[in-house]
Amino acid sequence: MTTEVLQVIRSDGSVQKKLEPTLSEEMLRKLYRTMVQVRALDEKGMLLQRTGKIGFYVPSGGQEASQVGAVAALDAGDWLFPTYRDPGMALWRGASFREMLAHEFGCAEDRSKGRQMPNHYAFREMKYVSISSPIATQIPQAVGAAMAAKYRKTKEIVLTSMGDGGTSEGDFHCGMNFAGVYKAPIVFYCQNNQWAISVPLSGQTASESISVKAKAYGFPGVTVDGNDVLAVYSAVRQAADRARAGGGPSFVEALTYRMGPHSSSDDPKRYRPAAEEEEWRQKDPIDRFRNYLKKQGIWTEAWEKETWDGVRADLNEATKQVEALGPPTISSMFDDVWSSIPPVLQEQKDSLIEYLKKGELKDLGGAFPL
Ligand SMILES: Cc1ncc(C[n+]2csc(CCOP(=O)(O)OP(=O)(O)O)c2C)c(N)n1
Ligand SMILES: [Mg+2]
Numbered sequence: 001m002t003t004e005v006l007q008v009i010r011s012d013g014s015v016q017k018k019l020e021p022t023l024s025e026e027m028l029r030k031l032y033r034t035m036v037q038v039r040a041l042d043e044k045g046m047l048l049q050r051t052g053k054i055g056f057y058v059p060s061g062g063q064e065a066s067q068v069g070a071v072a073a074l075d076a077g078d079w080l081f082p083t084y085r086d087p088g089m090a091l092w093r094g095a096s097f098r099e100m101l102a103h104e105f106g107c108a109e110d111r112s113k114g115r116q117m118p119n120h121y122a123f124r125e126m127k128y129v130s131i132s133s134p135i136a137t138q139i140p141q142a143v144g145a146a147m148a149a150k151y152r153k154t155k156e157i158v159l160t161s162m163g164d165g166g167t168s169e170g171d172f173h174c175g176m177n178f179a180g181v182y183k184a185p186i187v188f189y190c191q192n193n194q195w196a197i198s199v200p201l202s203g204q205t206a207s208e209s210i211s212v213k214a215k216a217y218g219f220p221g222v223t224v225d226g227n228d229v230l231a232v233y234s235a236v237r238q239a240a241d242r243a244r245a246g247g248g249p250s251f252v253e254a255l256t257y258r259m260g261p262h263s264s265s266d267d268p269k270r271y272r273p274a275a276e277e278e279e280w281r282q283k284d285p286i287d288r289f290r291n292y293l294k295k296q297g298i299w300t301e302a303w304e305k306e307t308w309d310g311v312r313a314d315l316n317e318a319t320k321q322v323e324a325l326g327p328p329t330i331s332s333m334f335d336d337v338w339s340s341i342p343p344v345l346q347e348q349k350d351s352l353i354e355y356l357k358k359g360e361l362k363d364l365g366g367a368f369p370l
Contacts, residue, residue: 003209003223005255008230011283013291021234025298030092031072031229032293033307035064035286038088040311041097042260044319045104049264053323054104058119060085062227062259065285066191068092069232070254074159074240079127079149081142081160083135084119085191085258089161093126097318107325113335114328127156136162136169139188143175146184146243157185157243159236164204165196167213176251180217183248187239188214190251191226193258198271214251226254227285230292257283330356 008019023031038060045057060067067088071080082089087100099111103121106114111122112130122130129145132138142160149156166172167190179186190210194201207213214221220242224231232254239250257280261268268277293299334341334349341349 003212005223005225006231006235007225007228008234009228009288009292011288011291013288013293013295015230015292015295019231019234021230021237023230023233027072028293028296028298031068031233032286032289033311034068034088034092035229035289036307036311037091037097038064038067039286040308040315041087041091041100044101044315046260046264048101048104048319054106054118056118057104057264058084059260059263060087060258062257062280062285063191063193064088065229065289066226066232066254066256069229070159070161070189070236070252072229073233073236074157077127077156078240079129079142079145079156079158081129081138081145081158082131083138083161083163083166083191084117084131084133085163085193086131086161087119087121090121090123090126090128093123093128095121095123095126095128097315098321099123101315101318101322102325105322105325106327107322108328109322109325110328113332115333136166136171136175138162139166139169139171139175140178143179143184143186146179146186146249147182150183150185155244157187157240159187159189159240161189161191163196164190164192164194164201164210165199166190167210168196168204176214176217176249179249180219183246185243185246186249187236187243188249188251189236190253191256192253193226193256195258195262195268195272197262197266198268200272209253211251211253214249217249219249219251221251221253223253223255226256227283227288229285229289256285259284 008016042059042061046059048054049057067086071089071092080089102109104118117133120131139160142158146158192210209223211221211223222235224235235252239252242250290299331349331353334345
């Protein structure tokens with residue numbers, strides 16, 4: 001038996017009519033623009049890292065449809081427990097490049113004050129919960145948040161995202177089991193990008209698919225073409241509706257590909273065949289959606305140019321602004337842990353400030369040491 005893969009947009013842009021969601025032209029344009037934003041942010045992020053301006057970057061090119069299609073299917077008040085490869089979920093909900101780059105630089109305007117790893121965004125007002133570095137630890141947290149929403153009868157639901165590698169963690173199985181038993185209003189969303197750093201999918205699981213694992217926990221699982229933004233949208237929408245209606249959890253697996261390296265510290269040429277990368281380049285999610293928009297009569301060459309030019313101009317402007325901000329104050333490392341600072345720490349803070357006043361410690365560079 002093999003798992004069926006849901007697809008709405010065929011590779012030439014034609015559509016499986018009976019599966020096509022009804023979306024406004026404005027929504028379709030926003031989906032495309034956000035996917036372009038993700039791709040452009042990637043270009044900028046890698047460039048900034050390679051020129052030594054930021055220490056580290058996690059690209060997500062190839063997974064634009066997976067990120068954006070999923071978040072677009074939720075209500076604005078639903079909770080997100082994402083991974084480091086989900087910047088598109090924040091962009092969809094209105095994060096600005098300035099906020100995102102401030103975080104990458106770990107600069108004075110970074111909401112995490114340079115204390116988190118780059119790409120570990122957090123946007124409280126968007127219910128985009130701070131990324132957890134240890135993979136899959138966000139899953140039990142997300143189930144807990146879903147249970148809280150259920151007890152409070154808020155009608156909010158939760159989506160937690162994970163990679164294929166994340167599904168081998170104990171936290172994945174623990175979260176899935178608990179959610180199944182207690183009918184938590186949650187969508188488990190796996191972006192199966194075929195690799196967990198250098199470990200291929202075949203080294204991750206002997207199951208016929210990842211979505212089939214949901215069956216063992218007593219709820220439905222589907223696999224979709226993750227490079228097809230409308231297929232992702234439809235599957236997540238269905239899962240979200242079910243959760244909101246009290247039907248409990250669902251699992252959605254999006255088949256996609258990490259087109260770039262795992263991070264700026266990785267070189268995939270050392271472990272994966274160029275032919276495989278080429279094969280997936282042919283399935284580029286932005287090209288696929290563009291073909292669809294062309295067939296719908298929405299896309300024009302002028303709009304394409306305007307979209308890319310606008311996004312790149314925004315990014316360049318945000319980069320300039322953020323570069324001028326400088327790092328957080330050194331003494332800010334004493335903030336936010338205690339509601340009132342204990343005497344022993346106050347003493348250390350005072351003595352550090354005294355030391356800094358002497359001017360011997362001038363420039364820490366502000367760079368992440370990786
Ligand atoms: C518990 C834990 N083990 C190992 C790591 C190191 N690590 C970081 S990312 C990663 C691979 C994750 O792969 P996957 O879940 O498929 O997500 P992807 O990076 O492909 O999006 C590993 C092993 C970690 N961060 N946390
Ligand atoms: Mg992976």
